Every structure is written in structure tokens, then in C-alpha cells.
Amino acid sequence: MLRYEGARHTVLDWERWHGQIYDGKGQxxxxxxxxxxxxxxxxxxxxxxxxxxAACRQDAGLALVRSSLVADDLAAGRLVKCFDEIIPSDxxxxxxxxxxxxxxxxxxxxxxxxxxxxxx
Numbered sequence: 001m002l003r004y005e006g007a008r009h010t011v012l013d014w015e016r017w018h019g020q021i022y023d024g025k026g027q028x029x030x031x032x033x034x035x036x037x038x039x040x041x042x043x044x045x046x047x048x049x050x051x052x053x054a055a056c057r058q059d060a061g062l063a064l065v066r067s068s069l070v071a072d073d074l075a076a077g078r079l080v081k082c083f084d085e086i087i088p089s090d091x092x093x094x095x096x097x098x099x100x101x102x103x104x105x106x107x108x109x110x111x112x113x114x115x116x117x118x119x120x
Contacts, residue, residue: 001043004052
């Protein structure tokens with residue numbers, strides 16, 4: 001399991017994924033006769049997201065990432081999804097502003113632009 005140092009949540013994402021896939025039992029099914037608790041920090045760690053993805057492209061391991069961040073690599077066949085499951089993140093972003101600025105032209109334009117970027 002590949003991790004990158006810039007994301008303090010990488011280990012938490014692996015643990016969350018594991019809990020959702022394996023019902024929170026804290027163990028992977030037996031693989032080659034090995035059972036027991038899994039060390040989510042055992043895999044290699046890279047200084048940047050780009051370095052981690054480059055290592056993944058070179059078959060160094062698995063990376064848990066949002067599909068949108070590697071869409072070009074998936075489309076070009078440089079990376080493949082290992083699982084059919086898609087686990088929605090419970091981490092969310094919110095666009096917030098003061099009530100007084102909610103209807104300002106700048107806020108409206110930014111909101112419209114960011115929605116276009118996310119859907120488009």
C-alpha cells in the first residue's frame with residue numbers, strides 16, 4: 001500500500017477503506033496463509049502525490065486515490081482500478097461565505113465556475 005507524506009490522512013483512508021470493505025474486522029482475509037492485523041503504515045511512503053503515482057505506474061504497489069485525480073492515467077491505461085467497488089469519501093468540501101456576500105457578483109461567479117469545474 002503506497003502512501004505519500006504530504007497527506008496526513010493517507011493511513012486513515014486505508015483504514016477507512018479496509019473497514020468498509022471488510023466490515024471493520026481489522027483483518028484482511030487469508031492471503032498465502034498469512035492472517036492477522038494489518039499494519040497500514042507498512043507500505044512505502046513518498047514525498048509527493050506525484051511520486052506516489054509514478055511508483056504506482058511502475059508496479060511498486062497500490063494507491064488509494066480519487067479517480068478524478070488519475071483520470072488521464074486510467075484513460076491511457078497507465079493505471080487500472082484494482083477493485084470494482086467505489087467507496088464514497090466521507091470527507092467533504094463546502095463553499096461558505098457571509099450572508100451579506102452570498103449574492104455578490106464575485107461569489108456568484110466563483111460558485112458557478114467551481115461547479116462547472118467539478119461537473120465538467
